[in-house]
Structures are given as structure tokens and as C-alpha cells.
Amino acid sequence: MSTHLKAYVVHEDDEGNCAVVFATNGATARRDGANELNLTFEEVESCCREPALDQYAPGPVPMHATLAIGWWHECGNCHCRFDQDERHECDDEREDAFEPVQSETRSTYCSPACMMADWAKSRARQNIEHAAIEAALTRWPAATSAVGGECNKAWPSREREIYAQFTVPGLRFPVRWTLGEKVVHVSPCDAEAFQRLGGITP
Ligand SMILES: [Zn+2]
Numbered sequence: 001m002s003t004h005l006k007a008y009v010v011h012e013d014d015e016g017n018c019a020v021v022f023a024t025n026g027a028t029a030r031r032d033g034a035n036e037l038n039l040t041f042e043e044v045e046s047c048c049r050e051p052a053l054d055q056y057a058p059g060p061v062p063m064h065a066t067l068a069i070g071w072w073h074e075c076g077n078c079h080c081r082f083d084q085d086e087r088h089e090c091d092d093e094r095e096d097a098f099e100p101v102q103s104e105t106r107s108t109y110c111s112p113a114c115m116m117a118d119w120a121k122s123r124a125r126q127n128i129e130h131a132a133i134e135a136a137l138t139r140w141p142a143a144t145s146a147v148g149g150e151c152n153k154a155w156p157s158r159e160r161e162i163y164a165q166f167t168v169p170g171l172r173f174p175v176r177w178t179l180g181e182k183v184v185h186v187s188p189c190d191a192e193a194f195q196r197l198g199g200i201t202p
Helices: 026-036 051-056 063-068 112-139 188-196
Strands: 006-012 018-023 044-049 144-152 160-167 175-178
Touching: 006 026, 006 051, 018 026, 018 051, 026 044, 051 063, 112 144, 112 160
Parallel strands: none
Antiparallel strands: 006 018, 006 044, 144 160, 160 175
């Protein structure tokens, strides 16, 4: 079946985004491409055959193949745009040499250093989330469905804070707790029930 699929490049006008779709005919490709780009059929600017990408049917197409036909990508770490030859709209004084790479999860980067930095950031984020979940479960063993995260402190602070959000049996809405704080944020509907459960006492 996939041997009959052909590659089409579907373009969106406004932001220059495009997608590669594999289909047996142009109309199907246009419809599938519109779906992928979150457009209506009519909003698609163009839908053209790209025989150079046929060999990747039924997809996905690796980054190096789209770079080879002139596409741009954005680095998942430093957010500079790059094509096959160089970075654009980017600080020239960079120390990491330009060398486009793609991760196993298909994110694109302008250099191995950027890929490593992004990986380190996501590891740090995961560690923070786990720490928040553990802290919440230690303090409220009845908590379920705990998730952790990091967000900006209230303006004008530029610092970040770590929080856990979880549900407690008997409460209608999730509870949010910022690590290090003595109070938690509960929905007004749940305040009484939460106090009855002894939740607010540190
Ligand atoms: Zn980069």
C-alpha cells in the first residue's frame, strides 16, 4: 500500500509553515496537510509534489532530508532558525559550531551542544516535578494524582517557584501547594472540607 504513496509538501501562507504528507493524490494530500497544520482545506496556500521525499513514505521524513530541499528549522533549545548552510537571526559570536542534529523524539537542534542543553533542561524539570510530588505525598499521604511543576513567582519577582497539584478524596477540585509555603490553595467550595481533613495545619 505504502508503495503507492507519494510525497506532497503542503504550505501555509501566513507563517511559512509546511508539512510533508504522503498520499496517493493531491486532493487527499491537501486535506491531510490542512489537518496537520490546523487549517481548513481553503486556507492551504499550496500543495506540491516533492519526489525527492517519496523514499520516506509513509513518513516521518528526517530533518536532513528536508534541509536538503531548502527547508528551515528552528532549534529546540536556542530557538534560532537554520537552513542547511547556516544559522539565521542568531548571535554570531557563538562557540558551538553549527551542526544540525535531530533527537530521537524528532526535535531539531542547530548543534549537538544545543541538543544536550535541552536534554539537561528537561531532566532538571523532571527532577523538580518528582521532588514536588514526593514532598506533597509526604505531607498529605492521602493525596492522589499529584503532578509537579515550576512557574514564575508573582510579579514583580523574577524568581521561579515549584509547586505540586493534587487531588484529595473528599474534595471536589485539585489542591495547589507551592513548596516551602505554609498554606495551600484550595477552591472556595472545598475550603471547609479541607480544614476538616486537617489539611491546612503545617
Ligand atoms: Zn540551537
